[in-house]
Amino acid sequence: MTPSADNAVLVAGVGMTPFVGFRNDASVRDMVAEATRAAFIDAGLGSSSTIDMGVAAYESDHFNRQMSLGQVLSDTVGLTGKPVIRVEGGGATGALAIRTALMAIRSGEARSVLVFGGETNGRSVDRSTAIELLSMSADFEWETPVFGTFAAPYALMITEHMRRYGTTAEQFAEIAVKNRRMALDNPLAHRGMSITVEDVRSSAPLSDPYRLFDASLLSDGAAAVLLATGDWAERHSPTSSDRPPVAILGSGSATDRPRLSDRPEQMFPHFAAKREASTRAYREAGIDDPPGQIDLAEVYDSFSGAELQAYEDLGLCPVGDGGQAAAEGRFDQGGQVVVNPSGGLMGRGSAVGATGIAQAVEVVSQLRGEVTAARQVPGARIGITDTHAGVGSLSVVNVFGMVG
């Protein structure tokens, strides 16, 4: 099932800044302005006057040093006077903002919505402060006092996955290698690297079995997308008629218990909310054979093993088969589904409020055939984004595809 451009919610423009370790020349509002300007140019807009509303995506007042940042960012991108909604959903913040904009257009409340997100998770915050702030992503009353690192709950999940299914540390190290290699072909990536499984396994231990190279990056960055009805795009976005339109085919979201240890034991090594979110998103998009129909996926690789678990929970491979799939390169460039051609959180990096939007920028650019040749997924027609908060307390899956 492919929706026609008449009733679809289209992606009229996309833009993002490079993700870097520290933008000493830009505030979060500067970065959001840069990303939005890129999206405006992409959509061929001369001004923001025809945009109905904004959705601001950022996770942390602490990292960004600004409360009520939604209005500040809205003002920065020229939307003063228009309504704006600030959205927060942990690691899923950016994707949840896109989903919120989609709902606003579907409801008839708006015909065009600018989604913009940014975060300064990089080195503007010193390491001990960053660790302290990130520790608040766990349950402050029951988990934070005993969690020496956020790697710990992920390590507990993958340890049980290894016991049940025979998954190995070398298998998820392959993902850490793949995503850093993919990032070498992305000029906007924070840090591409050419490393080996041995390099991953010999890097500094965080929480067994996870090591430093199993973890993702903390970045400064921003991203923006402009969503609109086909009618609005035809009237106001002159570039929209020059290229095949990309639409949001489906979106799903679900929650799980925020604490790992009071989830049902059967689901302990799995992301239940991710299964539910992807099931709902696929149903909307008419996807009944995910690995057969999806060409590329931007997946939330906060830790290497989390990507392996996501293969299963997103239905890209059978449950328990994620380790084998990683070892075979089933989701590498040239594989059945190309996962994280941008480099993912490990290579492109992660500026939390921008991350889910940057994933959408990659997927839309891939579908249009506009990325660097080395990372282009040939003939891609359907791509998904996957993000979650905490260790899967909230999950959002958005499906993008060509229409017409």
Next chain:
Amino acid sequence: MRVTGTEWVVGPDGRAVYLLGVEMAQRYRHAVGSSSPFYEGLERGVLRSTRCRECGASWFPPRRFCEAHLTETDWYDLPGTGTVTAATRVHSPPPFGGIDPPYILASIRLDGVTGGITHRVMGAETPEHGAAVVVKFIDEAPAHPLLAFAFTVEGVTP
């Protein structure tokens, strides 16, 4: 808040850009609220949780109201035993301090209640899935009240 210093540095395009050093220290009086009886339990060496007065369902961590019915709950003592689902050796200290790394952290199903806790297991060995553990009160002046206790693997002297 205070400004700790200012500096001009070279930006990525070679132009000079300005940085402000800012320091903020937040202090809170954090109300644990409806969980207060849990901390009362810690002071007399027991783990406690809550049970729905209407349907009898119980959970760990404790809840103000039954999650199914939003009805009143009552406190009761747990036996303090449980079973390990998974464990990991952690190589950095927790944010409130109080434990020198490396230390063992485990996801533990608690007996006598639905649910469990992620908490410290004493000793240097990482316990296997299915290991039986028992709570042990170890510190009268912990860095955080939750670190007043840890678990030990039954039959193993830490």
